[in-house]
Amino acid sequence: MFESFKSGLKKIFSKGGADSIKLSELEESLITMLIESDVDLDTAEDIYGMLSQKLGSRGKISTDELRDHLREAMQDILAPLQEKSDILNPGKKPYIILFLGVNGGGKTTTVAKIAHYLSERGKKCIISASDTFRAGAIEQIENLAGQVRVEVMKQPQGADPAAVAFDAINRATARGYDYVLIDSAGRMQTNRNLLEEMKKIKRITKPDLTILVLDSLTGQDAINQATTFFSEVSYDSVIVTKLDTDARGGAIISIASRIKKPIIFIGTGQKMDDLMPFSVSWYMEKIFGTEKARNST
Ligand SMILES: Nc1nc2c(ncn2[C@@H]2O[C@H](COP(=O)(O)OP(=O)(O)O)[C@@H](O)[C@H]2O)c(=O)[nH]1
Ligand SMILES: [Mg+2]
Known part of the structure; x- marks a missing residue:
């Protein structure tokens, strides 16, 4: 890395x-x-x-x-x-997390990884399959959720993404679940419909936390597109994916300085365990080597 x-x-x-x-x-x-x-x-x-x-x-x-x-x-x-709040102790039930990001960035994979992370820690989750646009998206999230044994709320392809999320929230509320994790579609930034769709999901589900999922490999252009597009849909924090394949590594610095939102987790592979909370000291150690890192911080 x-x-x-x-x-x-x-x-x-x-x-x-x-x-x-x-x-x-x-x-x-x-x-x-x-x-x-x-x-x-x-x-x-x-x-x-x-x-x-x-x-x-x-x-x-x-x-x-x-x-x-x-x-x-x-x-x-x-x-x-560096994120200070603890996703494991949100102080509200169900805690609603909405995941946003452009296609291919790793949203769906990350939703399943987070569900796995939370359920391994005794939290009950439901995933809302709210990418109802892309062919195969619902099967993909069902498959991943099956691997980590987390329930999925779905409707057929083409259904209203906000309606699916609404159902998931109702179920979670009725059954006392801890988290609702909402996957979403991510067509290109220029697509106004997508923007409206996201605003609608936000309006209807009132997420407690909105996370932008960013692929570390996509570089400057992606950061520009993401900031422009998502400036219209507000978000609270960032998860950076594919760091396992990112030899350059400076994307973290750019994201930090350009986007100015806490990076709360990073994706380090395609498997469900390949997720870790982001820490500045970990990153600095990776870049500068462990020897010096021990002396400072
Ligand atoms: N190497 C690696 N691949 C990842 C990571 N996160 C996601 N992927 C892969 O990136 C591709 C797109 O991911 P997906 O979750 O479908 O992205 P989405 O379109 O944003 O939902 C898939 O092949 C994932 O397995 C990661 O942290 N590391
Ligand atoms: Mg997806």
Whole structure:
């Protein structure tokens, strides 16, 4: 995971041979490396700006110092976005979670993974199969939910997604379930109908938490599209998927700085267990290596 980010950093740290780096040479190589690792330009420039402020007017810096300052700068960007609230103790029953995101991003898989995560911890869930648009979507969620033994509320393809969710909420309320997890459709951002459909789902189900599911591999364009499109449908937090296949790893930083919502979980594979709560220290360890991570935080 994140191999090219790690090796890019290593290259920066080994610049200047011995153990010190000329600042004049750092700006271009650092920003280029960050961009190549999928950090967006504004954020890359911010990181360099924070770094150069920490360094003041000195002309040279040791690699150890550079590493520490860079860690701090990146941590400053990420830290405010660490989720504090606990999804396991929401204080309301049933707790309604709506999942949004573009097609192929990993929504349906993530809904099933979250259902698995919660039911393994003794919580009773029902999934609403509210992607009634895409052929095969209902079978897909039924199949995944079957694997993790979670109930699905469904209607035939083409049904009103909000009506399915409404049924799921009624059932959960009647039976004292803890969570309703609502999958949704995700056609392209330009599709006004989808936007209206999502607004309607939100209006009718009044979710307690709305999660945007983002594929870490789709890069800058996807973040742009997602922010533009979903600015019309508000959401509270983000789950980033496919980090297992993301060698670049900078998408996390870009998402954090551009979207400014807490990243609460990350997807790390196609299996139902491949989900983990996101932690800034875990990410920093992955990027910078465990050795330094133990000393700070
Ligand atoms: N490697 C990997 N694949 C994932 C992950 N999450 C989802 N996928 C795959 O991405 C594809 C699209 O996922 P799906 O849940 O159908 O996306 P949706 O269209 O947003 O509902 C499927 O083949 C999933 O198995 C992940 O964390 N890692
Ligand atoms: Mg889906």
